[in-house]
Amino acid sequence: MKKRYQPLSNKERQQKTEEYFEEIVKGVRGILTDEKYKEYLNFSAKLPRYSFNNLMMIYMQNPQATYVAGMKTWNSLGRKIIKGEKALKILAPIQKKFEEEKQNEAGQKEIEEVTKIVGFRTVPVYDVRQTEGMPIPLNPIVPEKVEPSDFAAKIYDHLKNKLNEELPVTEKILDRNGLYGYYTPSEHSITINHKHDVTNKLTTLIHEYAHSIFHSSEGKYKDSGKDVKETQAESFAYLTCKYFGLDSSRFTFPYLASYAGNSDQLLLRHQDEIQKETNRLITKIENLVLEKEITFDVPIRELADQQGSEIVSLYRFGQIYFVTKNIDESFMNNLEVVRSQSDCILIETEKKAEAFRVFNENRVHYLDNDVEILDQKKGYIHLYQIQHEDLFFVGKSGFTGIKRLSDIYHDQSVAHEQFQQVFEHVQSYSKKTHEMELS
Numbered sequence: 110m111k112k113r114y115q116p117l118s119n120k121e122r123q124q125k126t127e128e129y130f131e132e133i134v135k136g137v138r139g140i141l142t143d144e145k146y147k148e149y150l151n152f153s154a155k156l157p158r159y160s161f162n163n164l165m166m167i168y169m170q171n172p173q174a175t176y177v178a179g180m181k182t183w184n185s186l187g188r189k190i191i192k193g194e195k196a197l198k199i200l201a202p203i204q205k206k207f208e209e210e211k212q213n214e215a216g217q218k219e220i221e222e223v224t225k226i227v228g229f230r231t232v233p234v235y236d237v238r239q240t241e242g243m244p245i246p247l248n249p250i251v252p253e254k255v256e257p258s259d260f261a262a263k264i265y266d267h268l269k270n271k272l273n274e275e276l277p278v279t280e281k282i283l284d285r286n287g288l289y290g291y292y293t294p295s296e297h298s299i300t301i302n303h304k305h306d307v308t309n310k311l312t313t314l315i316h317e318y319a320h321s322i323f324h325s326s327e328g329k330y331k332d333s334g335k336d337v338k339e340t341q342a343e344s345f346a347y348l349t350c351k352y353f354g355l356d357s358s359r360f361t362f363p364y365l366a367s368y369a370g371n372s373d374q375l376l377l378r379h380q381d382e383i384q385k386e387t388n389r390l391i392t393k394i395e396n397l398v399l400e401k402e403i404t405f406d407v408p409i410r411e412l413a414d415q416q417g418s419e420i421v422s423l424y425r426f427g428q429i430y431f432v433t434k435n436i437d438e439s440f441m442n443n444l445e446v447v448r449s450q451s452d453c454i455l456i457e458t459e460k461k462a463e464a465f466r467v468f469n470e471n472r473v474h475y476l477d478n479d480v481e482i483l484d485q486k487k488g489y490i491h492l493y494q495i496q497h498e499d500l501f502f503v504g505k506s507g508f509t510g511i512k513r514l515s516d517i518y519h520d521q522s523v524a525h526e527q528f529q530q531v532f533e534h535v536q537s538y539s540k541k542t543h544e545m546e547l548s
Contacts, residue, residue, distance in 0.1 A: 174236040197233070205224070208220050244420060251394075279298070280300075290310075290316075301313055412468055412472075493511060502516070
């Protein structure tokens with residue numbers, strides 16, 4: 110007889126969490142030295158949205174992880190966990206609602222409902238390499254293949270103006286050899302050396318902005334030693350630059366040994382804040398790209414679908430859209446080379462809606478949000494309409510999405526007739542199978 114699952118008690122759950130936290134502390138001792146720290150920063154730059162604690166947990170379990178999510182998220186993307194894959198563990202907050210008595214502006218007492226974190230629990234997640242199914246769209250705000258100089262040229266002035274809303278950022282010719290820029294705490298200002306190229310200006314701006322966050326005259330770490338200050342600024346700059354494909358290697362790590370000698374709790378607190386502030390700046394830069402409608406002339410795969418060895422993809426190249434079938438991505442580094450693979454191009458157009466229509470006509474798998482059910486039948490087989498399109502098909506629903514079973518029809522009545530035939534065939538087959546099982 111199988112044992113019933115027994116959930117952990119609060120005490121047992123807390124003990125587990127403390128064990129994981131102790132592993133994090135041990136991991137910190139292991140990475141905050143020389144090249145190991147650089148390896149960790151390279152890893153965490155790929156997963157900037159996670160807290161430091163969870164980054165450490167993922168790193169210790171799988172240093173090669175690139176894209177981590179829970180089972181429900183993977184299913185919503187049309188992917189499933191490969192059988193036998195072991196989940197990675199991360200920490201998730203346990204939140205509870207409480208009623209607190211507070212005074213309003215009139216001095217009257219009111220009861221306000223607040224949500225507080227009362228503890229943590231471990232939850233399972235999986236790296237993309239532990240899943241299979243529909244290809245993941247490669248639609249980052251800033252594509253990986255953008256040249257650093259192109260990215261810097263398009264974002265530097267916008268970022269400088271944006272940061273000017275927080276503190277003065279100016280450019281001057283600095284004659285001192287090797288000086289890229291500096292932060293002045295007494296004036297809370299950043300100065301960038303005008304003599305350098307735009308890529309160096311951008312990486313310097315990011316590094317000095319880190320000093321302005323952590324080491325201003327009112328900053329939390331204003332009185333810290335140079336070892337802590339430079340490690341904070343370098344970590345921040347390295348993470349941000351690495352995320353956008355920039356090289357900030359001229360900033361070295363000369364103070365890591367002494368920094369790693371501090372208390373473990375201090376290390377954890379510093380790293381967690383570095384991660385949070387890095388995430389804020391990354392979001393700020395990405396919002397500028399969207400707000401200023403900055404585009405990069407590199408191919409971006411916005412959508413993809415795979416059936417066997419055949420892959421249908423929708424790419425955006427600047428303002429031009431391509432729908433392709435089995436195109437060789439290794440050649441997609443400029444527009445003319447893309448066009449040279451004409452046998453693989455289903456359409457080239459500047460009209461986004463037209464490109465999406467052709468892609469939808471050629472794909473086999475659809476996510477639940479991409480389609481609408483048109484019938485009231487029970488079971489897995491249904492008649493579907495693609496959202497915002499006069500395109501219809503017969504499909505089968507599953508936990509990772511919808512699989513198309515028929516051709517795409519432009520006439521709903523023809524699609525409905527095809528659906529009736531498929532549905533009746535499935536019903537007849539199920540009935541015969543049931544009768545054979547009974548006999």
